[in-house]
Structure formats: C-alpha cells, structure tokens
Amino acid sequence: MYVGIDIGGTQIKYGLVDETAQVFEKGAVDTPKEKEAFLTQVATIIQTYQDQHTDIEGVGISAPGVIQKDGMMTTAGAIRSLYGTNLKEEIEARTGLSAVIENDANAAAIAEKWVGNARDFDTYLCIVLGTGVGGGIVINGEVFRGARGMAGEFGWAIINELPEEGNVEFASLNLRSAVIGGLCRLYNEALKETQPEATPTWDAREIFQRYSENDPIAHKVVTRFYQDLAIGLMNLISQFDPEAILIGGGISANEQFIEGLQEAMNTLESRHESITFIKQYGWAPILPTKLKNDAGIIGAVYPLYKKSQKL
Template identity: 80%
Template sequence: MYVGIDIGGTQIKYALVDDAAQIFEKSALDTPKDKEPFLEQVTAIIQAYQEKHDDILGVGISAPGIIQKDGMMTTAGAIRSLYGTNLKEEIKARTGMVTVVENDANAVAIAEKWVGNAQDLDNYLCIVLGTGVGGGIVINGEVFRGAHGIAGEFGWAITKELPEEGNIEYASLNLHISVIGGLCRLYNEALIKEQPEATSTWDAREILQRYTENEPIARQVVDRFHQDLAVGLINLISQYDPEAILIGGGISANEQFFNGLKETMEKLETRHESINFIKQYGWTPILPAKLKNDAGIIGAVYPLHKQSQSS
C-alpha cells in the first residue's frame, strides 16, 4: 500500500493506493500557501495513515511546477513558497518513508499508462487543461523530462502575434487554451466589455451551457477556444507524431467540449494541405484521459509500484 498525494493550488487530495491502482480512504484539504504549514500538513496526512496501517511502503506526490528527478522543485505553480524546495527530502526526513515527487501532468500521463487510456501505447502525449496548461511526454514507455526538467511545458508555447511591448507570455497557450487562464478569462473580459455590470464566472460548465443557449459572447469565445486548442494540438502532432494525445482536466469529461474540439480539428486539418494529404496514411487520435480527478494520486505512486514489482 502507498500514500498518494496530489497537490493543487487550492486543494491537496490524498488517498491510499494499492498495487492494482485501487484507491482507498480518499480525502482532501485546502492547500496552505506558506512553506512550513504546507510541509506540516503533508506530514500530518502521511502520519495519520501510518498510525492506521502498518503496510505502507512509500509516499508518492504529484505537484505543479518544474520538478527535478531528485525532488527539487525549481517552480511549484501557484505555491510560490515551495520554489527551491526539495520536497522529496523534506517529506522523507519528516516521515521516514520512501518518497517520490512527480510533476502533476507527468503523473497524469503515467497513470494513464498504468490503468487508463494509454495502456497499449508507448509513445504518446498528455495535455492537462486547468488553471494553466500542463503536459506530459512519454517516449518508449518512459516520461521524457528534457535537459532541465521543463519538457512538456506546452503552455509556454507562443502561437499568437506578440504584443508590441511587455510580457510576451500573453501570446502563449497558457493564456488561451487553459480553462481558467484562457477560456474563463477571455469570456469574462468579453462579457464585462459588453456588459460592465455583469458578474464574472469562473465555471467553464456555465460558459459551455451559455454556448449551447447561443449566447453571442459564449459562441464567439468558445469557438475561438476550440480553434486555439486545435492549433496547439496540430502543432504537437506535427512535432512528435505520437500514437495519441490524451486530454486531461475536468473539462475533458464534457462531451460538448470534446465534440466541438474534434469538429474544429477536422476542419483545420482539411484546410492544411500537407496534413490533409498525410492523414490517409495515419494520424494521431485525440482521446480523453480516463482517470479524471484520481489520475494525479494514481500516477504519483506508480514509480513506487514499479520499483516494488521489479525488486
């Protein structure tokens, strides 16, 4: 049995996971923003399981940001107090447990390989749409991290015309195809511009419902969201030629979103002469991730499971 912990900007989700990727005793707590309270909270979660179970073999942690193989967090997403923290060593020292730490998008990709929609794949990409855009690259069955641990930061890619001055990240995928920083932000900006007294929404489901109801602002923003995401996916397919691209994040479970994305991709691919020609010889399918909100917890413990199976 392993302790799986999935750290998000707002919540820490955690559970026990067995060698069949089954989850037990799952719960969640708010994420402390300061370093020491955060470390104390994670330690308390693990120690509570240790007190109840004597068969825990290790701790797997999924976390946002750029994470090195030794557990050093170069960045930590919105949890800025953890920048420069070796989370693996901190938790190991406090609990005495074998600990592994993995980037959250990589954890999703690993989980899908273990018990999800990538079980029969060896070369695939996973893109997670949430507050920002996370990515996992799997080559020959192994996560590819790059020279500095930043491989898979698909959200940094720039696909828009650059602003004349200032931060060019405003032209990045993070600020156009993520759910919060992209879809919701752009919808709210358009809404307030047209209706200054309107109330903003940060629930993508509400925006998609308004899209169904043919609200003009929702139609414009969601159509552009589908197009920007389709362009990003086409670029990734052209660069990596993966067996599949899996899309994770809560929005991936929305059938309306997925149907709109597939329709947009087909239209764009038809208009791209080279792609339209080569598709007859095979092309990368876009699939929803299977494991939804449990993927981070499951993927976090997979390295421990793999190690136990090989020993």
C-alpha cells in the first residue's frame, strides 16, 4: 500500500493506493502557503496513515512546477514558498518512508498509462488544463523530463499575436488556453469592457452555459479559446508525432468542450496544406483522460509500484 498525495495551489488531495491503482480513504485539505506549515501538513497526513496501517511502503507526491529527478523543486506553481525546496528529502526525514516527487502533469500521464486511456499507447502527450497548461511527455513508455526537468511546460509556448511591448507571455498558452489564466481571465476582461459592474466568474461551466445561450461575449471568447488551444495542439502533434494527446483537468469531462475543440482542430487542419496531406497516413486523436481527480494521486505512486515489481 502507498500514500498518494496530489498538491494543488488550493487543495492537497490524498489517499491510499494499492497495487491495482485503487484509491481508498481519500481526503483533502487546504494548501498552506508557508513552507513549514505546508511540510507539517503533508507529514501529518502521511503519519496518520502510518498510525492506522502497518503496510505503507512509500509516498508518492504529485506537485506543480519544475521538479528535478532528485525531488528538488525549482518552481512549485503558485506555492512560491517551496521554490528551491528538496521535497523528497524533507518528507523522508519527517516520515522515514521512501518518497518520490513528480510533476503533476507527468503524474497524470503516468496514471493514464497504468490504468487509464493510454494503456494501448507507448508514445503520447498528456495536457492538463487548469490555472495554466501543464504537459506530460511519454516516449516509448517512459516520461521524458528534459535536461533540467522542464520538458512539458507547454503553457510557456508562444502561439501568436505578441503584445507590442511588455511581457510576451500574454501570447502564451498559459494566458490564452488555460481554463483560469486563459478562458476565465479573458472572459472577465471582455465582460468588464461592456458591463463594468458585472460580477466576474472563475467557473468555466458558467461561461460554456452562456456560450450555449448565444451570449455574444461568451461566444467570442470561447471561439477564440478553442482556436488558440487547437493551434497549440496542432503544433505539438507536428513536433512530437504522438499516438494520441490526452486532455486532462476538470474541463475534460465536459463533452461540449471536447466536441468544440475537435471542431476547431478540424477547421484549422483543413486549411493547413501539409497537415491535410499527412492526415491520410495517420494523425493523433484528441482524447479525454479517464482518471480525472484521482490521476495525480495514482500517477504519483506509480514509480514506487514499478520499483517494487522489479525487486
């Protein structure tokens, strides 16, 4: 049995995971922003399981940011107090258990290979849409991390229309095609221009509902959201030639979103002469992930399970 922990900017989700990837005794707590409070909270979760179960073999932790193979967190998403922290060493010292630390998008990609929609693929990409755009790259069944742990930071990619001055990241996937940083942010900005007193929304479901009701602001923003995301995905397919791209994050459960994205991709691909030609020989499909909210917990412990199978 393993402890799986999925760290988010808002909440820490956790559970026990067995060798069949079943998750038991799940829970969630708010994510502390200060380093010591955060480490104490995570250690408490693990120690509670240790007190209740004698067969805990290790801890797998999924976290945002650029994470080195040795557990050093170069960045940690919105949890800035963890920048430069070796989370593996900190957790092992507090619990006495072996720990592995994995980027959240990589964990989602690994989980889908273990028991999700990537079981039949060896080379694929996993895109997680949330506050930003995270990515996991799996090549020949192994996660590709790059020289510095930064591989898969697809959200940093610039897609089009650079601002005339200032931060060019406003033309990135993170700020154009993420759910919070892109869709919701752009909708609220557009809403404020015409309705300054309107209450902003950070729930994509509300925006898609207004889109379905032909609200002109929602229609314009969602249409552009689909187009920008489709551009990013077309670029990734051209660069990596994966067997498939899996889309994760809460939005992936929305059938309207998947259908709209596929329609946008079909439209753009039909206007790209080289892609139109090559598609007759095969082109990566866009699929939703299977595991949804448990993906981080399951993927985080997979390296521990895999190691145990080799012993």
